[in-house]
Amino acid sequence: MSTDTNFHRLMCPQIADICLFAFFASLSIFRVVMYPEVAKTVIEDVSQTSYLGAVAVAFETIILGILSFYSNHQVAVYFAEAMYWIATVLGIFVACGGVFFMSQRQKPHSFPDVTGAWFLTFIPLIVNSTVGGAVSPYLAYKNGTTVLVTSFLMWSVGVGMSFVILPLYFWRLVSCQLPPRAAIISTFVPVGPFGMGAYSIQKMAVIIGSQIVEHRFFFAQGPQPPDDASALATIAEGIHWVGIMLAAVQLGIASFLLVEACSSVSAKVPKTFNVGQFHVLPDPVLSLRY
Secondary structure, eight states, rough: OHHHHHHHHHHHHHHHHHHHHHHHHHHHHHHHHTTTTTHHHHOOHHHHHHTHHHHHHHHHHHHHHHHHHHHHHHHHHHHHHHHHHHHHHHHHHHHHHHHHHHHHHHHOGGGOOGGGGGGGHHHHHHHHHHHHHHHGGOOOHHHHHHHHHHHHHHHHHHHHHHHHHHHHHHHHHHHOSOOOGGGGGGGGGGGHHHHHHHHHHHHHHHHHHHHHHHHHOOOOOSSSOTOOOHHHHHHHHHHHHHHHHHHHHHHHHHHHHHHHHHHHHHOOOSOOOSSSSOOOOOOOOOOOOO
């Protein structure tokens, strides 16, 4: 089988990804344009607000696909970098806007309202940091450093806010018991930010170490000779191990949450699937009279 045939076969999932994203994004935009009441419902319901992060995450998978198949083309790399910054804006809007809507536009929340869907608000930031770690090696030094620093900031906000939500979520479980059967599948969502965060920080640590070795970068301006390869390699190795340790902490938390989620689902086997919406709101589109 020729190389071109293998390439086109591997490209099929990427093309399907782009087509599906464009199709459902168009449907969502068309729905909001035709029925503006939908936008108000999304803002005023925490479960629907959290799902805005799915748009950013789906967009970021396209960037990874471009890098996987076209990284040898400089134009494609520039295009992936531009898409990365668009994804960064989307992730920040979902995270900051989601918290703002929850505190200003929605009814007061109580502990029974805390679900795994709350983590969806910050997952796009963590996925964005992973994408940045994949994009930065193909860029020039300054651009790659800027993307890498931005990705680390996205990771710190996403993982940090997930650690803020985790105690609330844990206390909700022990004080209000498990979510309803229809929403029990939401117990798997908290695994995402910590599992992806572990992969992201480890990948960024490797790239930071390689940048230090390749560009001979020291933090100090002192007497260290810039050509001391052994010192640079030691610094890079130390950064690698810091990334591994941070990843191991997050992986341990993700493993614990995974075991708890499997136990919860086995205790309440769902007949219908509803990740985070406990109380079904009337859809303004379906409630219209024709």
